[in-house]
Amino acid sequence: MADVIVIGAGPAGVFAAYRAAVLGANTTLIARDEFGGMAANDGPVPVRTLAHAVRLIREASQLSRYGIAVSDPVLSYPRLIARVGEVVDDVRAHSLRREYLDHLGVRTHEKAGTARFVDPHTIETDSGLRLQADKIIICAGGTSRRLPIPGFELTATHSDAWGLTAVPPSMLVVGAGATGVQVASIFNAFGSRVQLFQAGPRILTSEDEDVSMAVAAAFRESGIVVHENFGTIEAFEKTPGGVRMVFSKDGRRDSADAAIAVVAVGWVADSAGLGLAEVGVETDARGYVRVDPYLRTTAPHVFAAGDITGRLMLVPQAVHDGMVAATNAVRGATTTLADQVSPIGSFTDPEYAQVGLTEAKARESHDVAVTTTRFDGNTRAIIDGRTTGFCKLIVDRATCTILGCHVVGERAVEIVQAVAIAMTARMRVDDLARVPLSLPTYASILGRAAYRAAEQLNLDVSGQMYQQEG
Structure with missing residues (x-):
């Protein structure tokens, strides 16, 4: 029986396992998919790699201003995606320091599938693992929010966008928060005709208003069609060329067509299937796990860290959460979350x-x-x-x-x-x-x-x- 089981191998889970092992706990880390979680495999790492390709294309476009004559750059998207894979593998191998966990004796189970509580101290996974521990730390992360709209199954998530094998000729991006604007910016630079839809009065609503206005103006100048206050989505429909979004505003119906529609309208906890209610772990309406200042859930022996708590869903905060949760799981409730200065940025153009x-x-x-x-x-x-x-x-x-x-x-x-x-x-x-x-x-x-x-x-x-x- 382990002292601590950590569910989820993203930044929160990796650092929770690291901290627990450093404190002397017999620790097991369970990864549903690949080691590194969303951050390494589906988030900042692949996004920044694609954004770097955008930067290189952009820099090449002004070489002639500096007296350098070259032919126009041509994007090989399959080669770029291969490079993204190389970077992700390198980050998993080196930046997340898997070898540190191995050296500390952490037992890591990758591609274990969804983990669920069988009883308060027993975890079972889709792959057939059955593990027990005195303390359990949930770091299962989040997932894209789905909308109860007819035809929603025809849409793609940002994850699907990063996994495309070719640049689509056109794209609808619904939702102009941090994720949506990154998708729009990157694929616009790669040559897609992008339309960006925001239900509210401005894109990037959590940013300073001057930032929203400046980024929207730059997007429009670059060729992105930005629709603010566009109305309400009624349905998505299949078309010969891809997908159509039907929407209405003030009683007037309109539509927009593209080869692909990417919906990025929020992030919810990836807590379904964990069996939390059966062991007394409460969640809110969006599935986020309720925690106290020690990151302890309503089941005193279960802690939670990272996106699944609904706090600032950023890598540095997830790392800090993981360290705090693990410290309290091993030593008892001794460390609370401190207010942090939290810089936030996005690799758009x-x-x-x-x-x-x-x-x-x-x-x-x-x-x-x-x-x-x-x-x-x-x-x-x-x-x-x-x-x-x-x-x-x-x-x-x-x-x-x-x-x-x-x-x-x-x-x-x-x-x-x-x-x-x-x-x-x-x-x-x-x-x-x-x-x-x-x-x-x-x-x-x-x-x-x-x-x-x-x-x-x-x-x-x-x-x-x-x-x-x-």
Whole structure:
């Protein structure tokens, strides 16, 4: 009998198993499919690989501006998909450190199928495994939300999109959150005629409004047809060329056709089939497992971590969850979840990223200073010919600390990481303005934004070079 069984081998599960084993627990890790979970096999890793191909195509398009003569690039999609597979295998083998788990004595069962509770301490899998443990940590992740709409079976998920063997001539993308916009951006760059549909008034509704507007404008300029406030979907229908989406608004019916329709309208817990109710583990209406601050479920010996809890569904948070859940499973309820500064970004073209509060949310409870610095004044952006975008800082006037940062443009995701560090350290904005960031770099736009914010707040940052940068 094991001390700890971990169900799910994504980031939450891998790090839960690692932490439990480090603390001396006899640990078993169960993977329904491949080691690495959605993050390695179906999420950030393959997405970023495809986005890198987009970047290479884009960079090749401006070679002539720098005096380099080459023929136009031609995409071999099968070869690209093969490269995605190579990257995923490499990440599973090295980045997730499977060998660390093996060295610690963690018994890992891959491709075990769905795991379910037989009794409070016994787990059975589709592959026939029957395992027992004193403590169990559920890290089964999430899955794409389905809609109760006629013909929905004709649609594809983002997972299906990444698994295509050829670039479709046309594509409908329904849902303009982080997943939907990445699908739209990548396949638009590969040559698909993309229509992006958002039921709400703007795409990327969880982002700062300026980010939503800038990304939507860039998408339209690149050829993506963006439909906001498009109405209500009535049905999906099969057509000779693919699929048709029928929708209506204000009593008027309309439709859109494409070779494929990708629906990305949310993420729900992948908890069906686990047999949670039978052992006293409660879930909410969307299937998310209810946990306390120790990540303990309503069954005291069962813990949960990662996407299945419905918290911030990001890899860093899943890793942190896994570590906390495992610590408490082995040592008892000793560690609670701490508030974290959580940077979020997406590898679209252009990139966008954020950390902290949006301007609208910050103004609800703070007196703020807001400054926006454009990429067309950043030396590195000018050198690289990537002058689209901006960096927006939101600063609390009372404390002079940064409440939020929002970036659209080249290397946005990397830029925001630096702000996350500053926010975690509770640096004042004038302290950030004094940091001698290297030039010419994209990150130096932070210095200029911080300098401008400090000026608004009448803080002394005289002599800083960033007043010349942007």
